[in-house]
Amino acid sequence: TPRVFSGIQPSGNLHLGNYLGALKRFVDWQAKDMETIYCMVDLHAITVWQDPKDLQKSTRELCAGFIAAGLDPEKSILINQSQVPEHAQLAWIFNCVARMGWMQRMTQWKDKAGKNQQNASLGLFAYPALMAADILVYHATHVPVGEDQKQHLELTRDIAIKFNHDYGVDFFPETQPVIEGAATRVMSLRDGSKKMSKSDASDASRINMTDDADTIAKKIRKAKTDPDGLPSEAKGLEERPEARNLVNIYAALMEHSVDQVLADVGGKQFSEFKPMLAELAVEKLAPISTEMSRLMDDHTEIDRILTRGSQRARAITAPILRQTYDIVGMVPPV
Ligand code: ATP
Ligand code: MG
Numbered sequence: 001t002p003r004v005f006s007g008i009q010p011s012g013n014l015h016l017g018n019y020l021g022a023l024k025r026f027v028d029w030q031a032k033d034m035e036t037i038y039c040m041v042d043l044h045a046i047t048v049w050q051d052p053k054d055l056q057k058s059t060r061e062l063c064a065g066f067i068a069a070g071l072d073p074e075k076s077i078l079i080n081q082s083q084v085p086e087h088a089q090l091a092w093i094f095n096c097v098a099r100m101g102w103m104q105r106m107t108q109w110k111d112k113a114g115k116n117q118q119n120a121s122l123g124l125f126a127y128p129a130l131m132a133a134d135i136l137v138y139h140a141t142h143v144p145v146g147e148d149q150k151q152h153l154e155l156t157r158d159i160a161i162k163f164n165h166d167y168g169v170d171f172f173p174e175t176q177p178v179i180e181g182a183a184t185r186v187m188s189l190r191d192g193s194k195k196m197s198k199s200d201a202s203d204a205s206r207i208n209m210t211d212d213a214d215t216i217a218k219k220i221r222k223a224k225t226d227p228d229g230l231p232s233e234a235k236g237l238e239e240r241p242e243a244r245n246l247v248n249i250y251a252a253l254m255e256h257s258v259d260q261v262l263a264d265v266g267g268k269q270f271s272e273f274k275p276m277l278a279e280l281a282v283e284k285l286a287p288i289s290t291e292m293s294r295l296m297d298d299h300t301e302i303d304r305i306l307t308r309g310s311q312r313a314r315a316i317t318a319p320i321l322r323q324t325y326d327i328v329g330m331v332p333p334v
Contacts, residue, residue: 192241232266
């Protein structure tokens with residue numbers, strides 16, 4: 001049976017790229033009446049330093065964001081990763097399946113570890129094995145993500161194939177990455193060659209889901225662009241990453257194609273287009289952030305949702321982990 005899994009790190013600053021590239025897609029999958037499981041991946045978040053109080057707050061805020069964006073905890077299973085221990089347990093098995101060389105090739109590792117790899121955490125290096133476990137501990141078949149996660153999903157497939165091959169079984173399925181929509185890679189507002197990220201030091205580089213209308217308008221007004229006006233066809237944006245990014249964001253928020261948008265706004269200057277984009281972004285994001293802060297007023301409801309989610313999740317993950325241990329040759333308890 002088809003099963004959808006995806007996750008977001010509770011590392012603060014949930015942003016427009018997360019919304020358009022991931023969260024909004026999660027809601028689309030929920031509407032398809034498939035089994036959907038969405039995770040706040042707190043174990044991933046601590047691969048780089050997180051202040052404990054901030055981590056708790058970010059996890060609850062992310063859960064609030066999931067619900068405010070339209071995920072229904074009755075329809076989808078909402079969990080935080082650390083409450084479902086089988087994720088980390090399967091990750092250990094996958095640490096023993098994956099090869100160092102595979103991990104070394106990951107561009108996220110290279111980007112996040114930076115020049116001083118010796119000083120990066122071992123967890124950051126092993127990140128993709130935990131991600132493979134997140135997915136495969138559910139035998140998930142569809143994983144909606146942004147473009148930056150494509151390489152990790154290929155590695156997930158490699159781990160499944162090697163496990164099946166080494167142990168001579170047909171146990172873990174080959175997972176499909178689902179990378180679709182007009183905004184699979186939303187770029188930084190300050191640098192058209194970098195993706196918008198929670199971890200970018202510059203707050204001006206991203207639109208946070210919790211930004212108020214004035215902040216959103218200011219960030220868009222200051223967004224880097226080139227001096228030219230907007231073209232009337234998508235191919236006029238090819239060599240203009242910053243301009244293309246703003247048009248892609250507009251198209252994704254409108255749920256129109258880039259060509260449809262350019263048919264409307266082609267010929268306008270950015271001085272005219274940016275306020276249109278700001279107004280649209282506020283219109284779409286304000287209801288979500290209002291609902292997020294309402295949900296955050298009293299987090300007992302969120303905590304209950306996550307507890308219930310982990311119980312439902314474990315009904316799936318515990319048997320899969322037990323079978324995995326059996327395949328690997330662990331002696332079970334009697
Ligand atoms: P960090 O900088 O801490 O890695 P992040 O912004 O990359 O944070 P993640 O929690 O790593 O966010 O990713 C959550 C989901 O959001 C993933 O599916 C990822 O592909 C997607 N995503 C992240 N950034 C973007 C972006 N700029 N455009 C589209 N999708 C994105
Ligand atoms: Mg990321």
